[in-house]
Amino acid sequence: xxxxxxxxxxxxxxxxxxxxxxxxxxxxxxxxxxxxxxxxxxxxxxxxxxxxxxxxxxxxxxxxxxxxxxxxxxxxxxxxxxxxxxxxxxxxxxxxxxxxxxxxxxxxxxxxxxxxxxxxxxxxxxxxxxxxxxxxxxxxxxxxxxxxxxxxxxxxxxxxxxxxxxxxxxxxxxxxxxxxxxxxxxxxxxxxxxxxxxxxxxxxxxxxxxxxxxxxxxxxxxxxxxxxxxxxxxxxxxxxxxxxxxxxxxxxxxxxxxxxxxxxxxxxxxxxxxxxxxxxxxxxxxxxxxxxxxxxxxxxxxxxxxxxxxxxxxxxxxxxxxxxxxxxxxxxxxxxxxxxxxxxxxxxxxxxxxxxxxxxxxxxxxxxxxxxxxxxxxxxxxxxxxxxxxxxxxxxxxxxxxxxxxxxxxxxxxxxxxxxxxxxxxxxxxxxxxxxxxxxxxxxxxxxxxxxxxxxxxxxxxxxxxxxxxxxxxxxxxxxxxxxxxxxxx
Numbered sequence: 301x302x303x304x305x306x307x308x309x310x311x312x313x314x315x316x317x318x319x320x321x322x323x324x325x326x327x328x329x330x331x332x333x334x335x336x337x338x339x340x341x342x343x344x345x346x347x348x349x350x351x352x353x354x355x356x357x358x359x360x361x362x363x364x365x366x367x368x369x370x371x372x373x374x375x376x377x378x379x380x381x382x383x384x385x386x387x388x389x390x391x392x393x394x395x396x397x398x399x400x401x402x403x404x405x406x407x408x409x410x411x412x413x414x415x416x417x418x419x420x421x422x423x424x425x426x427x428x429x430x431x432x433x434x435x436x437x438x439x440x441x442x443x444x445x446x447x448x449x450x451x452x453x454x455x456x457x458x459x460x461x462x463x464x465x466x467x468x469x470x471x472x473x474x475x476x477x478x479x480x481x482x483x484x485x486x487x488x489x490x491x492x493x494x495x496x497x498x499x500x501x502x503x504x505x506x507x508x509x510x511x512x513x514x515x516x517x518x519x520x521x522x523x524x525x526x527x528x529x530x531x532x533x534x535x536x537x538x539x540x541x542x543x544x545x546x547x548x549x550x551x552x553x554x555x556x557x558x559x560x561x562x563x564x565x566x567x568x569x570x571x572x573x574x575x576x577x578x579x580x581x582x583x584x585x586x587x588x589x590x591x592x593x594x595x596x597x598x599x600x601x602x603x604x605x606x607x608x609x610x611x612x613x614x615x616x617x618x619x620x621x622x623x624x625x626x627x628x629x630x631x632x633x634x635x636x637x638x639x640x641x642x643x644x645x646x647x648x649x650x651x652x653x654x655x656x657x658x659x660x661x662x663x664x665x666x667x668x669x670x671x672x673x674x675x676x677x678x679x680x681x682x683x684x685x686x687x688x689x690x691x692x693x694x695x696x697x698x699x700x701x702x703x704x705x706x707x708x709x710x711x712x713x714x715x716x717x718x719x720x721x722x723x724x725x726x727x728x729x730x731x732x733x734x735x736x737x738x739x740x741x742x743x744x745x746x747x748x749x750x751x752x753x754x755x756x757x758x759x760x761x762x763x764x765x766x767x768x769x770x771x772x773x774x775x776x777x778x779x780x781x782x783x784x785x786x787x788x789x790x
Contacts (some may be wrong), residue, residue, distance in 0.1 A: 301508040302545070306442045306537050307517075308502060309464035310470050312479055313457050314489040315497040316359045322456035323350030323393065323584075328462070334432070334449040344389035344428075344453035351581050352377075356456040357587060359488045360424050362399045363458060366486055366604055367419055369404030371594055374586040377424075381577040386429035386448050394459075396578045399423035400587065401458075407606055408474040411622045418463040427455040452496075452782050458488070464503065464514065469533035473526050476500055479641070485605060485630050489570045499524045504536045506544070516550040517538070520557055520564055532557035536564050578604050608633060616648035625656040631670035632660075638677035643684045650684050659703045666709065674708030682717035695774045696726050726775065732784065735768075735776050739785055742767045753789055761785070 313554035322327055324341035341348045364371045376379050376398045379391040401422035425780050429450040452564050456640040460479065466472045480498055480718045500523045505515035520536060523529040533680050540550050555564040574701065599709075605627035612623045639651040659680070663673060683701060692700070707714050721727055743750055748768060752760035768781050 302784070303505045304541050305509045305511070306467055306469075307464050307505045307507060307514055308463050308466040308468075308533060309465070310467045310472060310475060311501040311503070312460045312476065313484045313499050313694075315489050316356045316424075316458055316461060316491055318353055318355045318659050320353060321454035322353050322356050322424065324454055326454060328455050329497045333453055336451065338429070338450035338453055339472055342450065344391075350393065350581075352587065353456060356424060356593040357400065357589070357599055358457075359486075360422065360458055361594060361602060362486050363422060363460075363488050363587065364401035364404065365598055365601065366404055366482060367401075367404030367420070369419065370402040371589055373590070374398065375400040375424075375590050376586050377581045377584040377684075379581050380425075381579070383509065383576060384428065385446070386431050386450070386453070388429070388448075392428060393581055393584070394422035394425035394427060400589070406475065406478055408471070409620060410468075410471050410474045412621065414620060415471065415474075417440055417471075418465055420463055421459040422458050422460045423688055425457050425459055426497075427452050427457050429453040429670075431649070450505065464505075469530045470536070472502060472533055473530045476526055477528055481605060485508065494721040500529055501716065502529060502533055502536075504533055505542070505550070506537060506540045508683075514550050518550065518552065518564075519554045521554055521567065522758070523557060525562070526528060528557055528559055531559070531562055531677075532564055535562060537566065546761070559717060591696065602630070612648070616645065616652075617693045618649065618652055622652045622656060624650075625660070626652060629670060633660075633675050635670065635673070639681055639684070642677060643688075647684050647688055650687065654680060654684065654701075658698055662701075662705050675704060679704060679714055684758060689775060691727055692721060692777075693774065693778055695769075698775075700726065705784070732780065735772075735780050735784055738768055738771050738776060739781070739788055742771055750789065761789070
């Protein structure tokens with residue numbers, strides 16, 4: 301049975317977060333009526349000249365610095381000539397020989413394993429328009445037709461290209477998520493996948509395990525969700541393997557993913573770079589980026605996710621998994637930092653558990669972004685301090701969190717943690733005499749479990765602990781329960 305290796309490289313189009321287009325003053329606002337935001341420059345009408353958007357270049361520099369890439373001192377724009385209905389001028393302004401960002405790398409977490417994905421380049425370019433295939437769209441003679449919306453034409457993009465170093469759909473998704481986090485974190489891109497601000501093309505091939513030569517690759521275009529990216533790659537891998545094993549050959553082509561059928565289908569034969577005609581754009585000078593400009597951009601950059609992960613792991617002893625969750629976006633990292641500022645660094649692990657646990661799951665269930673969370677650091681901090689000083693247990697803290705969350709969601713005045721403890725009588729029992737009395741009652745009522753424990757069954761001990769916590773309504777100090785119970789049973 302042949303063993304196969306999957307080879308994946310991703311090309312990601314990140315729409316740069318600017319108010320105007322890359323070469324004109326037209327708006328990039330999403331959702332406008334068709335063809336109301338296309339100006340003569342975007343359409344290359346006679347007599348117009350493109351003028352480069354400085355902010356778009358700064359976004360590209362910022363990204364390059366974040367991934368440890370080389371920033372080209374002079375990058376060149378070229379005209380990439382091809383025909384497509386949504387490209388009325390017949391070419392797209394892009395970069396070929398000398399992109400603004402060369403090389404770089406991005407760390408990803410796949411399960412518990414840290415992997416480095418090498419980047420080839422990141423180049424700036426303009427977006428094309430969009431063909432609209434809506435049902436009921438009629439042409440001038442009443443015939444079913446497609447329309448052309450040129451609002452998107454000229455929108456600034458950064459195309460980020462990886463080396464073919466990923467070996468599974470899971471790795472590709474982990475990379476796409478890490479890249480998405482980074483560009484949003486930097487303020488380079490808003491990351492809205494539904495609006496097409498962040499979309500991936502996946503180059504997929506297979507080869508026999510141990511072979512060094514690459515197989516024939518197919519490109520799956522415009523995947524605008526992490527789920528579709530994973531499904532499309534998994535399907536394409538199966539398709540290619542089955543095709544080869546049945547005696548066929550993989551044809552290099554561009555394919556589209558159909559999420560309804562969960563399959564890829566052929567779109568067109570695949571063009572290589574040399575199939576396009578590239579010419580230096582005669583209207584645009586080289587983009588000269590000197591050291592002073594790079595230094596200025598660097599000085600305005602936020603601390604990066606990778607930096608924070610490394611710092612928090614070494615300083616607080618947090619796991620790679622914990623720090624990955626805490627740096628999934630800037631807002632999550634900020635609330636962790638605010639919590640620490642209130643409760644102190646000694647409770648870093650408890651703060652991480654709260655944010656990655658109850659807080660994150662409540663946000664997910666409610667479909668709320670971290671930035672819009674109804675509970676802030678000042679509401680959460682007393683939960684941590686009251687567990688730390690022994691007033692409440694972790695179990696009770698979760699119950700109190702649920703109460704505060706419901707109040708916040710309902711738009712009510714949010715109680716303090718101490719108010720809830722007093723009103724519900726939730727204070728932890730830490731009096732040894734009181735705990736011993738409960739233990740004695742439970743032991744008397746569960747002689748079978750006592751005998752099982754003494755015969756060597758450790759599970760019986762856990763069962764007794766559960767009964768004691770139940771009898772105390774979750775209020776008994778768990779540490780004391782464990783200690784006193786072992787003494788009683790010894």
